[in-house]
Amino acid sequence: MPKTPLDVTFVPGDGVAAVDRALTIATALAQANATLTLAELARVTGMYKSTLLRLLASLQRSGLVVHRADKRYALGPQAFLFGRAFDQTYGLREGIHPVLEWLVEHGTESASFHVIHGKETRLCLFRINSNHSTLDHVREGDVLPLDKGAGGRALLAFASQGASTPAPLVFTSFGERDPLCGAAASPVFGPSGLLLGVLSLSGPLERFSELAVQRMSGLLVNAAETATRSLGGQWPGQALQLDRRRA
Known part of the structure; x- marks a missing residue:
């Protein structure tokens, strides 16, 4: 710079x-x-x-x-006061952490919640590692690209129109942000259809088989809908669709 x-x-x-x-x-x-x-x-x-x-x-x-x-x-x-005020204003931890725990308990990859962080980046706000022995390297507080990876593209897709956006409910990526990692992401909405962030499942690419992606996508949508309703939002009525992206 x-x-x-x-x-x-x-x-x-x-x-x-x-x-x-x-x-x-x-x-x-x-x-x-x-x-x-x-x-x-x-x-x-x-x-x-x-x-x-x-x-x-x-x-x-x-x-x-x-x-x-x-x-x-x-x-x-x-x-710390800013962070606590943000969390209390949106009630995100109470609405998001239980579904992250639920996802990991059901054998998914590591579960995260990402929010938009500027024009070109996203922030990993919450993260719970999976029970697998090998993990991808994402931590709470990490800033990642907004234009790469399932989480980033899901945020971009729903950022302007929120829940009314005619877009897939699950975005997937295979080696896009990191050539060794795969991911799946689904949006979480608040009141008035506002996009609050996205739930993301990420881990080593070799565990993202077609069958694993299908299973995790179903769990991910259930978790995103649960989080949306607990945070005062209304879940979109469209059928489950996947947006796939490979490097």
């Missing part, structure tokens, strides 16, 4: 550059799943250290970032 001087001017339609950069820092800390030094932050964000120090000072005052005694930076208590 090219390094440019700090620009705090307002750009019509695009927001404030300083705010965008501050959020880039917070996002980098969230995705790192670890504390970072100033040099590490400069490397992952592409910003000058002098720019980072000014923005970090503001983030520290807000409690979104803390500067530890070992000179490393980490997310602060305000980040």
Whole structure:
């Protein structure tokens, strides 16, 4: 990423550059799943250290970032409050976690819940690993492409029109985002047909046989419908259809 001087001017339609950069820092800390030094932050964000120090000072005052005694930076208590408020506002954990557990208990691949995270990415909000000995490498908090994989394409398909979208209820992918992994995903809707996110089952590609995909798709749709109704949404009436994508 090219390094440019700090620009705090307002750009019509695009927001404030300083705010965008501050959020880039917070996002980098969230995705790192670890504390970072100033040099590490400069490397992952592409910003000058002098720019980072000014923005970090503001983030520290807000409690979104803390500067530890070992000179490393980490997310602060305000980040926890944001996350808790988000969860409480939508009631997602209470509506989603039970169906993720139900899926894994019924022998599926690892179950996740993904939400849109910017224009080009999605965020794994919840994750429960399967009982299989080998797993795909996705964790809560991971940011993945929005245009690749079953979960991303399902989010894109239902993002604008929600439950009224004439699209398949199950999206599948085989080696698309990761050449060694397969996935299946189904949307979850809230009140007024709003897309809340997608349930995703993912794991090693060799376990995504035709029979396994058919079985998991049925379980996935049942789970997505259950989650939708528990979160105040109405499940679409169309028949089960699969959107298949191979690398």
